[in-house]
Amino acid sequence: MTVSRAFNKPDLVSPELRERILSAAAQLNYVQNRVASGLASGGAPVIPVLIPTLHHSVYVPFLDGLCSVLPPAGFEILLSPTEYLIDREEELVSALLGWNPKGLILSGTEHSRKTRTLLKRNGIPVVEVMDLTSDPIDMNVGFSHYQVGREVAEFFAGIGRKRIAYAGTLTEIDFRSVRRITGFQEVLKDHALPHHLIQRSNEPSSISLGRALLTELLRQHPNVDAVFFANDDLAAGAIFECAKRGIKIPDDIAIAGFNDQEIAAEIQPSLTSVSTPRLKMGRLTAEKLLRRFRGEYEPSNSEDLGFELIERESTGGRAHGVGSPPVA
Amino acid sequence: MTVSRAFNKPDLVSPELRERILSAAAQLNYVQNRVASGLASGGAPVIPVLIPTLHHSVYVPFLDGLCSVLPPAGFEILLSPTEYLIDREEELVSALLGWNPKGLILSGTEHSRKTRTLLKRNGIPVVEVMDLTSDPIDMNVGFSHYQVGREVAEFFAGIGRKRIAYAGTLTEIDFRSVRRITGFQEVLKDHALPHHLIQRSNEPSSISLGRALLTELLRQHPNVDAVFFANDDLAAGAIFECAKRGIKIPDDIAIAGFNDQEIAAEIQPSLTSVSTPRLKMGRLTAEKLLRRFRGEYEPSNSEDLGFELIERESTGGRAHGVGSPPVA
DNA sequence: ATGAAAGCGCTAACAA
DNA sequence: TTGTTAGCGCTTTCAT
Numbered sequence: 001m002t003v004s005r006a007f008n009k010p011d012l013v014s015p016e017l018r019e020r021i022l023s024a025a026a027q028l029n030y031v032q033n034r035v036a037s038g039l040a041s042g043g044a045p046v047i048p049v050l051i052p053t054l055h056h057s058v059y060v061p062f063l064d065g066l067c068s069v070l071p072p073a074g075f076e077i078l079l080s081p082t083e084y085l086i087d088r089e090e091e092l093v094s095a096l097l098g099w100n101p102k103g104l105i106l107s108g109t110e111h112s113r114k115t116r117t118l119l120k121r122n123g124i125p126v127v128e129v130m131d132l133t134s135d136p137i138d139m140n141v142g143f144s145h146y147q148v149g150r151e152v153a154e155f156f157a158g159i160g161r162k163r164i165a166y167a168g169t170l171t172e173i174d175f176r177s178v179r180r181i182t183g184f185q186e187v188l189k190d191h192a193l194p195h196h197l198i199q200r201s202n203e204p205s206s207i208s209l210g211r212a213l214l215t216e217l218l219r220q221h222p223n224v225d226a227v228f229f230a231n232d233d234l235a236a237g238a239i240f241e242c243a244k245r246g247i248k249i250p251d252d253i254a255i256a257g258f259n260d261q262e263i264a265a266e267i268q269p270s271l272t273s274v275s276t277p278r279l280k281m282g283r284l285t286a287e288k289l290l291r292r293f294r295g296e297y298e299p300s301n302s303e304d305l306g307f308e309l310i311e312r313e314s315t316g317g318r319a320h321g322v323g324s325p326p327v328a
Numbered sequence: 329m330t331v332s333r334a335f336n337k338p339d340l341v342s343p344e345l346r347e348r349i350l351s352a353a354a355q356l357n358y359v360q361n362r363v364a365s366g367l368a369s370g371g372a373p374v375i376p377v378l379i380p381t382l383h384h385s386v387y388v389p390f391l392d393g394l395c396s397v398l399p400p401a402g403f404e405i406l407l408s409p410t411e412y413l414i415d416r417e418e419e420l421v422s423a424l425l426g427w428n429p430k431g432l433i434l435s436g437t438e439h440s441r442k443t444r445t446l447l448k449r450n451g452i453p454v455v456e457v458m459d460l461t462s463d464p465i466d467m468n469v470g471f472s473h474y475q476v477g478r479e480v481a482e483f484f485a486g487i488g489r490k491r492i493a494y495a496g497t498l499t500e501i502d503f504r505s506v507r508r509i510t511g512f513q514e515v516l517k518d519h520a521l522p523h524h525l526i527q528r529s530n531e532p533s534s535i536s537l538g539r540a541l542l543t544e545l546l547r548q549h550p551n552v553d554a555v556f557f558a559n560d561d562l563a564a565g566a567i568f569e570c571a572k573r574g575i576k577i578p579d580d581i582a583i584a585g586f587n588d589q590e591i592a593a594e595i596q597p598s599l600t601s602v603s604t605p606r607l608k609m610g611r612l613t614a615e616k617l618l619r620r621f622r623g624e625y626e627p628s629n630s631e632d633l634g635f636e637l638i639e640r641e642s643t644g645g646r647a648h649g650v651g652s653p654p655v656a
Numbered sequence: 657a658t659g660a661a662a663g664c665g666c667t668a669a670c671a672a
Numbered sequence: 673t674t675g676t677t678a679g680c681g682c683t684t685t686c687a688t
Contacts, residue, residue: 002674004667014673029446031426035366036665039680044363054392057385064382067409079407081395098359118357207594240594263591266535266568330658332683342657364681367664
């Protein structure tokens with residue numbers, strides 16, 4: 001029918017007829033059946049997005065970035081949390097491929113062999129996000145967690161800290177966390193500093209868990225003088241706990257977080273953190289997919305968006321980003 | 329083909345044949361084409377979810393609740409932010425109906441006439457969430473924001489506050505916020521207290537905006553002695569700002585937040601807040617949909633999940649929920 | 657318990 | 673510029 005054209009390729013229909021069709025459609029509240037159109041054209045306009053979890057708000061800005069680009073371009077987002085489970089990811093990828101999606105987004109660069117095979121053979125554009133890899137399934141947008149670990153360790157060593165710890169959750173199954181620890185420990189070794197001060201927990205991340213991690217760390221190693229937390233919530237908990245115990249930050253202990261969430265700039269003392277480009281990652285990921293759909297040339301399959309260490313009071317830096325902006 | 333049956337109604341196929349089919353499918357990495365099956369059976373196993381925004385983490389636990397129920401039951405979530413725009417919602421509903429979804433989830437109870445008509449005529453199960461209404465499109469799961477406003481105002485009046493303010497964002501387009509304000513003001517009027525101390529902003533909510541709102545409020549009304557913030561981030565900002573200015577909480581000013589996010593229990597002083605059942609709302613919403621799909625009887629179309637005012641130090645209550653749980 | 661026929665509502669490729 | 677034909681990969685329904 002010409003109706004289909006009027007919707008999908010309006011310029012191929014005479015203005016007059018198009019007018020008539022569109023207005024009739026409006027009258028009848030007609031909307032195209034996306035399922036049928038998906039079947040006919042081999043592939044539904046959906047993009048499955050596999051993220052580890054929604055519990056942790058870190059993934060929200062990323063999603064937000066996707067939502068700002070994909071739906072306006074006509075693609076719906078199929079949201080699926082994997083709970084950090086690589087086997088669950090495999091199941092989900094397999095099931096989601098049943099939608100014949102035009103593209104797919106995966107978190108991290110660590111996947112089961114079958115996931116990789118499935119996706120490679122399928123051949124649709126795939127973006128692996130959050131981390132960096134030299135061997136992407138297809139495309140890759142992220143930054144190096146390994147480098148984050150290195151940079152924070154260098155930073156602590158550089159300000160003269162001697163007993164430098166890492167504290168985090170899911171330190172075994174969250175591969176990004178593992179990489180940060182790896183980089184972190186390597187640098188400590190290079191500096192001949194102790195590198196086994198790793199405090200782990202498998203509970204979900206939270207402010208109160210940050211308190212607990214700090215408490216336990218100090219119980220086992222009372223003279224720790226710097227801690228890199230796996231995220232800002234944990235670090236904030238540690239700051240609250242220090243306040244409660246009268247531990248001086250940064251004099252007694254320096255604290256750094258990860259992700260530079262808003263609380264980092266606002267808490268007292270303000271928290272040194274690593275700013276990560278999550279919103280931008282979402283937008284760029286979406287744009288790369290769209291470009292590929294249009295068959296445009298993609299200069300690079302791998303994009304390192306970098307990160308930035310933001311020094312604040314918790315490591316002896318100056319207050320940063322605190323203050324009252326004008327009310328609109 | 330019998331293959332279809334082997335997947336969808338395994339019990340109608342002889343065990344032996346079923347075995348053979350399933351193993352062959354596994355070998356070939358075959359997955360059913362959901363699009364084709366959706367077309368043939370009239371309706372894709374997707375549930376569009378319209379939420380106002382992802383910027384604000386309040387919607388995340390709700391989504392999380394949905395994700396814990398819907399995907400395991402075979403339904404994918406189509407996530408679509410409306411940015412609090414009722415016209416955008418209308419467009420999205422119309423477009424999403426093109427998926428012939430089996431059900432649909434809407435935030436709030438305020439919708440355009442067309443949205444209501446479209447949905448009612450379509451006849452699929454619809455759940456309106458977050459707020460309560462006496463006239464749902466179909467089903468309704470939430471709690472009364474109006475009552476929240478009333479209860480907090482009563483509470484402030486009850487502890488002897490005289491100049492009680494409300495501070496929030498998007499106070500015009502976020503209807504839940506509007507309702508809280510309405511209830512809040514009604515009670516203040518009943519108590520013959522001033523009820524025009526409303527501080528508004530249209531910027532997105534953030535800790536630093538909380539600082540700004542408090543600052544501006546105190547500039548205009550220096551003797552305000554209680555403030556109900558539209559959420560905990562804003563309230564936390566206000567607490568940080570008070571610390572900076574040496575304003576005593578709760579002696580000089582009492583502060584309450586909304587949603588009882590984790591920071592409320594952890595900040596110093598701890599923050600009185602209204603605990604809202606967001607995760608549970610997600611789960612219950614999903615379960616109600618599933619029950620309806622199965623044709624089961626739903627005793628009630630409207631579920632009031634309630635809320636709870638959690639008193640903490642910021643209004644003169646005792647510390648609450650602070651402390652270090654054991655490390656796992 | 658299994659198979660055959662028909663068609664879901666579109667879009668692709670082609671013809672007019 | 674418009675209409676026609678066929679078929680996307682399933683699930684129905686009905687027959688075996």
